Amino acid sequence: MRKTIMIVPILFLVLILGLSSIFVVDEREKALVLQFGQIKAVKEEPGLAFKIPFIQEVVKYDDRILSLDTDTIEVTPSDDRRLVVDAFARYRISDAVQFRQAVGVGGLRAAEDRLSSILNAQIRAVLGADQVTSDTILSEDRRVLMTRIRNQSRDLARSLGIEVVDVRLKQTNLPAQNLEATFARMRAEREREAADEIARGNEAAQRVRALADRTVVELVSDAEREAQITRGEADAERNAIFAEAFGADPEFFAFLRSLRAYENALMQGNSFMVMTPDSEFFEYLKQAERPQPAAPGRAAAQ
Template sequence: MRKTTLLIPAVVIALVVFLSSVFVVDEREKALVLQFGQIKAVKENPGLSFKIPLIQEVVTYDDRILSLDTETIEVTPSDDRRLVVDAFARYRISDVVQFRQAVGVGGLRVAEDRLKSILNAQIREVLGADQVTSDTILSSDRRVLMTRIRDQARASARGLGLDVIDVRLKQTNLPSQNLEATFARMRAEREREAADEIARGNEAAQRVRALADRTVVETLSEAEREAQVARGEADARRNAVFAEAFGADPEFFAFYRSLQAYENALSGENSSMVMTPDSEFFNYFKSDRAAE
């Protein structure tokens, strides 16, 4: 009976010691075994592990990809147009030993405060570079800037045992007090561009009209020249025909020309002529000439 009484407490104590020496590492975590604050073992594989009871303790850290939102800050690009920027980062604890040595007992709270400072510093440095303008930041080209921020932040965060996987800019807006001035400047720029386009259009229209007018003048001149040449050739041909007819039968030619003169002289409705009866104009109206 006495042995049984002593055995039960011993079994209980042994069970307590055993249970306090056993711990389980979850697949989503990494664990450090500490002895008086010093790292004695690193447990990165999930499963059952052991430690020395009362002397050693276990500290676990999340092994998943974590998210961090930065505070809103103002940056000034090279064109001196201030922007309000905030970002978020994806990171994970890549080296738990270095992480523990860097942040101590503060854990993720201290690590995230330091990572925010690193991200804000890199955002200011990259977005405030000489060749970076607000238009670049507000355009699709900012992907290159985000990659640069991520790479520089990753190099700085490596000393904390962290791996920065990605950095994204959530918002890049103008401060409220600068919006109206910016909109006014944008309107002025667009109006200036519109005026330039209108001026270039008017100039092009004037060139087209001038070219069309010159083409019309040249075409009319060419047509008039060709018409004059054609009329000259026709007159020459007519005179040649007349000359040939006159040479063949001068009397008939004189008769024909007299008929044309009568037709032209008496073509009007109220034509009247005053001349002497013996005028040569009426030679072919006289009976003796007609008999001939």
């Protein structure tokens, strides 16, 4: 009975020691076995692994691609036009042993602080280099600049046991104090372009008006010329008809002209007309007042 009581604690202690010596490595992790701060083993394959309980400890690091947002910084390209740049990077822990030796107990937080410093320094160096202007940074050529930043940061981050996978510029803006001046300059440029367009439009409108006025004058002149030609032809035709009518019956023609003269002379509004009674103007009126000879048939009837 006494032996049984002693065996139970021993078994319990053995179980605790056995469980303490086993650890699991996930497929998304890397593990280091440390003994008194010294690296004794590296476990990169997923599965079960063993360590000396109470003497050795296990430190695990994420083996996936991680993301890091850098602090917003100001850069000055070669054209002295300051820009505010915000970037982010993708990285992974490529060498767990070197990573542990570089950052120590600080872990991932310390590594990201040092990586952020490397990225900011390379961003300033690349974007502030000669022949790199703000227009280049804001154009499609920024991809070449981002590749250059990634390659230079990768070389420096390799000493931390980190592989920089990619670097991207999220935002590239002007500082707040420069925005108003930039907007004013852009507004002035747009207004100048608008004024140029208006001037060109007015010039084109003047040309169109001048062409239209000349066309109107030409059309009116042609129309008046055609009208004068038609009027002359009509007058000639009328005179020919009058001449023909006069030649056929001169007395009737003279009578018709006298009637027209009476009509024009005796119109309403003519105040006075002074002439002698025996004037030739009333020749046909005098003839109308003379008694007309009766017809032969009517005289016989009377």
